[in-house]
Amino acid sequence: MAENFIVIIAGGKGERFWPQSRAHRPKHLLPIVGDTPLLAQTLARVRPLVPVNNIFVITSAVQAKAVAAVCRPFKLPVANVVAEPVGRDTAPAVGLAAALVAARDPEGVFAVLPADHVIHDTQAYRADLRAAFAAAAGGEVFVTIGIKPHEPATGFGYVQRGAAWKSFARRKLFRVRRFVEKPSLAVARRYLAAGDFLWNAGMFVWGAPAVERALARHAPELHAGLAPVRAALVAGRALGPVLKKVYPKLAKISVDYALLEKADNVVVLPAAFDWDDVGAWPAVAKHFKPDAAGNVTCGRVLVEQGRRNLVFSAGGHLVTVVGADDLIVVHTPDATLVVPKARAQDIKALLKRVETETDGEKWL
Amino acid sequence: MAENFIVIIAGGKGERFWPQSRAHRPKHLLPIVGDTPLLAQTLARVRPLVPVNNIFVITSAVQAKAVAAVCRPFKLPVANVVAEPVGRDTAPAVGLAAALVAARDPEGVFAVLPADHVIHDTQAYRADLRAAFAAAAGGEVFVTIGIKPHEPATGFGYVQRGAAWKSFARRKLFRVRRFVEKPSLAVARRYLAAGDFLWNAGMFVWGAPAVERALARHAPELHAGLAPVRAALVAGRALGPVLKKVYPKLAKISVDYALLEKADNVVVLPAAFDWDDVGAWPAVAKHFKPDAAGNVTCGRVLVEQGRRNLVFSAGGHLVTVVGADDLIVVHTPDATLVVPKARAQDIKALLKRVETETDGEKWL
Numbered sequence: 253m254a255e256n257f258i259v260i261i262a263g264g265k266g267e268r269f270w271p272q273s274r275a276h277r278p279k280h281l282l283p284i285v286g287d288t289p290l291l292a293q294t295l296a297r298v299r300p301l302v303p304v305n306n307i308f309v310i311t312s313a314v315q316a317k318a319v320a321a322v323c324r325p326f327k328l329p330v331a332n333v334v335a336e337p338v339g340r341d342t343a344p345a346v347g348l349a350a351a352l353v354a355a356r357d358p359e360g361v362f363a364v365l366p367a368d369h370v371i372h373d374t375q376a377y378r379a380d381l382r383a384a385f386a387a388a389a390g391g392e393v394f395v396t397i398g399i400k401p402h403e404p405a406t407g408f409g410y411v412q413r414g415a416a417w418k419s420f421a422r423r424k425l426f427r428v429r430r431f432v433e434k435p436s437l438a439v440a441r442r443y444l445a446a447g448d449f450l451w452n453a454g455m456f457v458w459g460a461p462a463v464e465r466a467l468a469r470h471a472p473e474l475h476a477g478l479a480p481v482r483a484a485l486v487a488g489r490a491l492g493p494v495l496k497k498v499y500p501k502l503a504k505i506s507v508d509y510a511l512l513e514k515a516d517n518v519v520v521l522p523a524a525f526d527w528d529d530v531g532a533w534p535a536v537a538k539h540f541k542p543d544a545a546g547n548v549t550c551g552r553v554l555v556e557q558g559r560r561n562l563v564f565s566a567g568g569h570l571v572t573v574v575g576a577d578d579l580i581v582v583h584t585p586d587a588t589l590v591v592p593k594a595r596a597q598d599i600k601a602l603l604k605r606v607e608t609e610t611d612g613e614k615w616l
Numbered sequence: 617m618a619e620n621f622i623v624i625i626a627g628g629k630g631e632r633f634w635p636q637s638r639a640h641r642p643k644h645l646l647p648i649v650g651d652t653p654l655l656a657q658t659l660a661r662v663r664p665l666v667p668v669n670n671i672f673v674i675t676s677a678v679q680a681k682a683v684a685a686v687c688r689p690f691k692l693p694v695a696n697v698v699a700e701p702v703g704r705d706t707a708p709a710v711g712l713a714a715a716l717v718a719a720r721d722p723e724g725v726f727a728v729l730p731a732d733h734v735i736h737d738t739q740a741y742r743a744d745l746r747a748a749f750a751a752a753a754g755g756e757v758f759v760t761i762g763i764k765p766h767e768p769a770t771g772f773g774y775v776q777r778g779a780a781w782k783s784f785a786r787r788k789l790f791r792v793r794r795f796v797e798k799p800s801l802a803v804a805r806r807y808l809a810a811g812d813f814l815w816n817a818g819m820f821v822w823g824a825p826a827v828e829r830a831l832a833r834h835a836p837e838l839h840a841g842l843a844p845v846r847a848a849l850v851a852g853r854a855l856g857p858v859l860k861k862v863y864p865k866l867a868k869i870s871v872d873y874a875l876l877e878k879a880d881n882v883v884v885l886p887a888a889f890d891w892d893d894v895g896a897w898p899a900v901a902k903h904f905k906p907d908a909a910g911n912v913t914c915g916r917v918l919v920e921q922g923r924r925n926l927v928f929s930a931g932g933h934l935v936t937v938v939g940a941d942d943l944i945v946v947h948t949p950d951a952t953l954v955v956p957k958a959r960a961q962d963i964k965a966l967l968k969r970v971e972t973e974t975d976g977e978k979w980l
Binding site for chain 2: 583606609
């Protein structure tokens with residue numbers, strides 16, 4: 253019987269959690285919510301699902317060392333943490349994941365899971381993944397896990413479900429009618445009202461040979477580009493030098509575009525677990541217990557006559573907020589951010605200026 | 617002819633500029649406006665008026681060392697910096713000042729000047745003080761320097777001027793009809809409209825013997841309490857031990873209440889110079905040149921899509937404000953404050969909580 257694998261994608265620039273997150277310390281390496289880095293929380297969640305040797309983490313060169321440090325207590329083999337020398341979006345990472353899995357078991361089934369989501373209901377999460385593994389085991393379908401939307405979010409792609417397909421472990425799966433990219437607010441509202449749209453959370457379960465066949469068909473350049481990687485893995489050669497040669501030549505392309513939107517065998521499992529991608533600072537607050545005035549604080553903080561603020565301090569520094577509502581204040585040893593919750597998306601514009609107007613390397 | 621003296625009162629707790637100001641580092645020791653501490657700016661302003669030996673600074677024990685350090689480049693005699701062992705408001709300080717001056721010249725005339733005001737027109741300031749010295753030289757009157765109000769401030773006492781008295785050096789002085797304490801906003805508006813009210817800025821010029829006589833008459837306990845100080849000064853004994861014995865027994869009393877409201881020989885010189893006591897953070901902004909969006913920044917600061925903010929950073933720390941208007945953000949190495957300009961007066965409530973809820977000593 254085919255083995256199951258987990259491939260955690262631990263990439264991302266983490267700009268939205270600046271100044272806590274930096275290029276070398278993105279969101280999944282931070283305990284944004286909870287006491288450990290989100291990557292460690294993800295590893296703890298998936299560990300009971302497969303043997304530890306069957307867990308891979310794909311990350312970037314600049315984060316590799318920190319990612320390896322988070323993986324160490326989980327006793328992952330060193331070779332299971334693979335660093336992409338340059339970022340090329342998700343399709344090359346999925347191709348690399350398929351190659352890693354196929355080298356271990358040509359019939360292997362694997363889950364692709366982001367490292368930086370917050371999920372509290374671990375039991376339901378594992379049950380859904382077990383059902384998805386069972387569904388994908390035959391190699392017939394690609395399983396995507398869809399999240400039932402509770403608001404007209406414009407920051408995610410959506411999956412429209414079609415007819416019921418099959419059930420596994422009492423979890424119902426549906427055929428996918430279509431994948432749609434991030435919608436406008438008006439369209440997102442229609443999706444929410446329609447009831448048959450789910451958020452595409454970037455979680456997939458599928459067989460390695462099926463993924464490789466699909467890439468060969470729908471993204472032949474990418475598939476061919478990764479041939480030296482497959483050869484190195486089969487020959488047991490070190491992966492680093494090969495990736496360094498191959499990756500810069502690959503085109504940037506998302507797995508949604510390269511594969512899912514084109515495949516006709518995708519099914520969706522509506523998740524039974526809670527899920528939050530914690531997209532930016534305002535989303536952090538809802539995972540903490542606020543004080544009586546609705547303030548969420550972390551570290552040495554005093555809020556006087558203020559409501560619904562989110563205030564983080566590091567290193568014993570005293571951060572005080574007086575007479576202000578709905579502010580985000582994040583202090584780190586070398587940089588501080590003050591932004592109204594409603595303006596958190598403008599951090600991106602700030603970071604462009606940090607890059608051009610300061611000794612950017614130091615702050616990003 | 618009687619000699620002229622300057623006595624700078626460098627006390628104050630500096631709570632309103634927290635976290636830059638602390639108990640041991642109040643406003644006059646900070647370069648809140650300008651490149652040097654306000655005390656140094658005051659010393660530089662008065663230096664041409666009298667010999668440096670005739671300049672005294674009265675401060676508090678906790679600030680004495682830092683005050684002495686600011687005075688050093690001005691070459692004040694070490695004994696001219698006198699520390700009150702405990703604060704007893706302004707009347708004891710004026711009594712001490714009179715004793716210091718009288719010990720040097722029994723007919724000495726002295727100006728009492730706060731250390732922490734911002735005055736840009738140094739020439740007009742010196743001209744006014746010279747006129748005030750001339751007016752006070754006879755020992756007939758107490759001269760107070762009044763500031764023409766430009767808003768109905770409730771944070772100052774007022775002086776109502778009466779009939780014209782005399783002119784000195786082409787500066788007109790008026791008899792004082794009355795001193796009034798900090799008014800309500802409604803009353804302050806009436807004062808502003810009336811046109812004959814001036815702000816009491818705590819600047820006085822008067823003869824030492826006249827002050828001592830007036831204290832003996834209007835504040836006999838204080839005058840008697842300071843007798844050992846006068847004796848020590850006349851005998852040339854060290855002042856420290858005497859002050860330590862005498863001061864704790866003195867009652868807290870302001871010079872306005874103990875002396876000026878009761879004396880019938882007070883005249884007022886309406887100031888020809890600009891004046892700002894820079895009472896709190898929002899007042900700081902008007903002494904800086906703002907950027908095109910009205911932001912005033914100091915240190916390593918970036919404001920993105922924000923207007924009229926006042927942002928201070930220390931020690932190379934990067935402070936960023938995104939999408940917020942009219943905020944005060946002050947970062948220091950161990951504490952940060954975020955407060956809307958309109959709420960700056962609530963820092964006092966914050967500091968009470970800092971005292972009770974944290975290891976207060978460290979932060980205050």
